[in-house]
Amino acid sequence: MYDDNSRRALASALHELIRDATPGTRLPSVRELQRRYQVSPLTVQHVVRELAAKGLVTVRPGNGTFVATAPSRRPPADLAWQHAALGGHVPQDTARHLALLEVPHADTVRMSGGYLDETLVPDKALIASMTRAMRRAGVWGRTPVEGLASMRQWFAHQIGAYNPAEVLITSGGQSALSIAIRALTRPGDAVILETPTYPGYTSVARGHGLEIHPVPTDRHGLRTDLLEDVIRARVARLIVVQPLYANPTGSVLADDRRRELLDLARRHGVFLLEDDYARDLTIDGPPPPTLASADEDGHVVYVRSITKPVAPAIRLAALAARGPAFARLRAAKILDDFYVSGPIQEAAVDFLSSPAWQRHRRAVAREIGRRRDGLVGALRSRLPGVEITHIPSGGMHLWVRLPDGYDDTEVAARALGAGVMVSPGSAWFTAERDSPYLRLTYGETPLPQLVEGVRRLASVM
Ligand SMILES: Cc1ncc(COP(=O)(O)O)c(C=O)c1O
Missing domain, CATH: 1.10.10.10 (Winged helix-like DNA-binding domain superfamily/Winged helix DNA-binding domain)
Structure with missing residues (x-):
């Protein structure tokens, strides 16, 4: 300060x-x-x-x-012509994302976002890995478009369901999801999204001209009982699903629903895009296996990112699939960015293969568990009218229901005025919301500030 x-x-x-x-x-x-x-x-x-x-x-x-010598001043440009040329249709709706990536004023308590804060970044080990990576022969050259062999191998070993030749390395999870949604569909197709869910899928689907069909979730994950009718009526070819510590609800897909989902995918010839974004943020383990591990015929396309458990600056993820789908994903990825920076991949493999990674995972689990419990305690004592819908066993968010009559957007705006940044729940719904919610993030903020954040939130409610 x-x-x-x-x-x-x-x-x-x-x-x-x-x-x-x-x-x-x-x-x-x-x-x-x-x-x-x-x-x-x-x-x-x-x-x-x-x-x-x-x-x-x-x-x-x-x-x-x-x-410096003052630059010569340009006369103000007349850019109005661009409005006429671009037209009124704005395909990329990224406002919700930008809100999540916003960096608040230093005095504001941050209970929004989606990355671990600096105190949880293993900076010393990463500096050592980066230094070793920089010295490796050939590090400044081109890397294979699919990713470094050692990085693909690491992910394949972690996931367990794919061999390294079925893994592509991408610049983070968002890139992998965007590639997969675009490569597996054509504009005009139907896509099934959970509601509520991560707005990153909704924006990509809208931008690609897909018809979005929401299917509700509850504390046991996607309501598979409501799925079959939607698949039949809409002829959807893709379902995007978060089976583990879903953002925002924290739910884990129940065993019977996992089986039902895979069975539906098999019977209807549908792809399941499994976003396993929080496996390395497990607090009360062990987590259930991936959907991919129970998939026999290439229905699951799998995404696993390391930006959240390692550091937001290490933008790396795996996108894994089998069969012709893999070739489509590979082609789409090449069009996006050719290949991912070699030094970053080298450094990540070095770190992830060292004992420091396991130590770091344990330390993160302990600390975010402490924060989760502390936040739950603070909410119960200061805001008893707010319902904690579910205490997640991993991830970094709490999904809380506000009392009827409250407007989540207004509460979030007033909270920001009082010095705490929270996310209004409406941004996560792909359809109309049933009640007002807030998403409260505990991964980005040490416990004493979280407690202060709850105090400030209580003061505006
Ligand atoms: C559910 C989910 N999936 C994927 C992502 C993308 O993260 P990244 O691109 O940093 O891997 C996010 C980011 O917040 C997320 O919440």
């Missing part, structure tokens, strides 16, 4: 100095800035780098830092 404040103070002082100075003026030395603003040399370096990136200063090593 102190560092943030002093960095902001130095940045605003230098902005003022630059605004009033003539181009070419030399800025005070690092030592002088340190002394004047009582900051560390690292803070000075950081701020100067930011100013250089904005083109406001030029750094001449050995000479100093100088106010």
